[in-house]
Amino acid sequence: MTSLKRIPSEPGIPTFAESGVPGYEATNWHAMIGPKGMPDAVVERVANEVRNIVARKDVSGTLAKSGVFPESDGTPERVRELVRKDYDQWRKVIIQAGIKAQ
Structure with missing residues (x-):
C-alpha cells in the first residue's frame, strides 16, 4: 500500500x-485539466460541478469501495499544487536514476 x-x-x-x-x-x-487561457468562470464552473458530483453519497460510496478518497478541496489551485508536487518529486527520481526517454 x-x-x-x-x-x-x-x-x-x-x-x-x-x-x-x-x-x-x-x-x-x-483531475480535469483544460487548455491554457481557459476563462476563470469556466474553470470554476467545471470545478464546482465535479465537486458536487463527487460529494453525492452514491458516487463517494462507490469511490470509497475502490479505495478512492477525493480531496475535500478539489479547487483548481489544489490541482496545480498536486501537479507541481508530483512533477518535482518524480523529476528528482528520474534524474537520480538516470532515466532517459527512448
Whole structure:
C-alpha cells in the first residue's frame, strides 16, 4: 500500500511505513485539466460541478469501495499544487536514476 494509511477495502494490506519504509508515499490522482487561457468562470464552473458530483453519497460510496478518497478541496489551485508536487518529486527520481526517454 503506497498511501500513508490503509484503505478500508483492503484492511489487511500494510502501508510501506508499516512495512519498514517510513515516509514513502506514491499515490495516483485524477483531475480535469483544460487548455491554457481557459476563462476563470469556466474553470470554476467545471470545478464546482465535479465537486458536487463527487460529494453525492452514491458516487463517494462507490469511490470509497475502490479505495478512492477525493480531496475535500478539489479547487483548481489544489490541482496545480498536486501537479507541481508530483512533477518535482518524480523529476528528482528520474534524474537520480538516470532515466532517459527512448
